[in-house]
Amino acid sequence: MASADQDLPMAEEGQPEPPAPAPEPPVESPAPAPAPAEPEPEPEPEFTGPMVLEWDAEVGEQVLRPATDEELADIAERQAMANVVPVPKAVTMRQARLALLGAGMLDDVEAAIASLPSPHKEAAKIEWEYSQEVQRHNGFVAQLGPALGLDDAALDALFVAAKGL
């Protein structure tokens, strides 16, 4: 299309302005290009984690839903319990002596007992020499543990080891 500067005469001073040119017919716009197809929404990733079966009291039927983050944490905590070896409540004196021998502490026991104040020392000596079994939560164990340099966790581990002997 020609530009207005080239084709239209300029109005001169004192002369009436030429009539305005007829409006140009609207330019037919080319057919709109087909809109690009909307991308298919990506399918939601299938939830592969733990599910929860829930009773919907309003509807009166059961529904399935994925476990929430809080529930997942609770489930993980319970799963961790499966790997926890229970500490035996008691082991035989034979098992206890073998476990102490294995830990290289059997020879230290008598010295540890001797280090206790009376009358705990005498009571511990009787327990050590005459008991058939050692209970994990017996006062004797609680006293002897620190004297042998064993904290609660180490005593638990010793009892677990002893139970297998």
Next chain:
Amino acid sequence: MPLMIGTKADQVPTNGMLGTAAHHAADQLPVSEPQAAAMAPLSLVKLATLTPTAVAQIDALSTFTSGYDSYEIIGTGITFAADDGLSIRLATGGAADSTSSYYALSGSESTTALNIVAVTSAASVRSAGKGLSFRIQIDNANDTARVKRLRVSSTWQSTTGGTPGFTNSDQTFCYVAANAVSGLRLLSTLGNNFAATGTVRIYGIR
């Protein structure tokens, strides 16, 4: 017709009627509504039936209403994807309560608060075996001030021993949260999935 105590020999006792003419000289003494309610036989109203699929837990957290104060939950034929045990938590306001508000009672005083109620021993229910059936009773569910009672009775094929045997557990717990109980959650003690077997039915007791 007013609720009455006492019947004549030719009357058939119905709800709200007590005794016979042979035992009562006076005919038809009036009975108050509370007395009538107390005399009415207990009835179970089924509130929910759940059929487990492979899920980590089974929730009925908003199934209880103020219309019932006692509930009975009956589970039959339950198994797990691996050897596991069954535990429960009660719900208040539609959310399972994992706070230390449960006490296991065995005839002596308990001062150890638990955050879960064990219906069976952990890892004790044999996954490939004959499963677990249980019954849980909950009383005083709506009382926000005093203890709620849980009675848990269960029978299952156990994993202990070389030859799988059968065992049971009968325990009483109390729940001390200062809220009405709105439901419960059944969960595997060690986090294994339930297997797609069995049924859990929840009843309200009137």
